[in-house]
Amino acid sequence: MDNMIRVAVAVIQLRDRILIAKRPQHLHKGGYWEFPGGKQEEGEHAEHALIRECFEELAIIPVKYSPLIQIEHHYPEKSVILDVWTVTDYLGVPQGIEGQPLLWCPIKDLEDYQFPEANLAIIEAIQAEMIEV
Numbered sequence: 001m002d003n004m005i006r007v008a009v010a011v012i013q014l015r016d017r018i019l020i021a022k023r024p025q026h027l028h029k030g031g032y033w034e035f036p037g038g039k040q041e042e043g044e045h046a047e048h049a050l051i052r053e054c055f056e057e058l059a060i061i062p063v064k065y066s067p068l069i070q071i072e073h074h075y076p077e078k079s080v081i082l083d084v085w086t087v088t089d090y091l092g093v094p095q096g097i098e099g100q101p102l103l104w105c106p107i108k109d110l111e112d113y114q115f116p117e118a119n120l121a122i123i124e125a126i127q128a129e130m131i132e133v
């Protein structure tokens with residue numbers, strides 16, 4: 001579909017924790033927790049969008065990352081394709097550049113935080129991957 005919004009999403013993992021951020025109140029799904037990321041630009045590669053968004057939102061540069069899952073989700077107001085990557089190494093120290101609170105959440109506690117609906121499948125994928133290691 002042409003009107004799908006493609007979003008690069010970073011699941012940044014350090015041992016048994018994942019970095020989550022609180023979405024600014026004024027945005028779509030404001031006040032919910034999310035994985036850092038954002039919209040892919042016209043003609044931009046997914047991988048490039050991942051790196052750019054991590055730099056813009058957290059001031060880090062991913063150096064080790066791999067695809068985790070792709071999710072198509074239809075919200076009443078918009079449809080998104082979340083292109084989700086696991087980031088296991090990066091340069092820099094994550095900071096909430098846009099003023100967003102950050103939290104290193106234990107993987108087993110992810111379901112205790114309120115995420116946008118589409119994220120349920122991401123959390124399942126993270127927890128499934130963790131069982132494999």
Ligand SMILES: Nc1nc2c([nH]c(=O)n2[C@@H]2O[C@H](COP(=O)(O)OP(=O)(O)OP(=O)(O)O)[C@@H](O)[C@H]2O)c(=O)[nH]1
Pocket residue numbers: 007008009027028029033034035036037038039040078080082116117118119
């Ligand atoms: N970053 C991010 N976006 C998500 C997640 N889950 C989810 O449904 N989304 C949706 O995907 C879209 C991503 O947009 P965004 O607001 O982060 O995009 P952006 O950083 O490029 O911001 P912009 O509004 O300045 O272009 C939003 O509609 C958001 O609700 C998630 O875990 N992380």
Ligand SMILES: [Mg+2]
Pocket residue numbers: 036037038039057
């Ligand atoms: Mg964003």
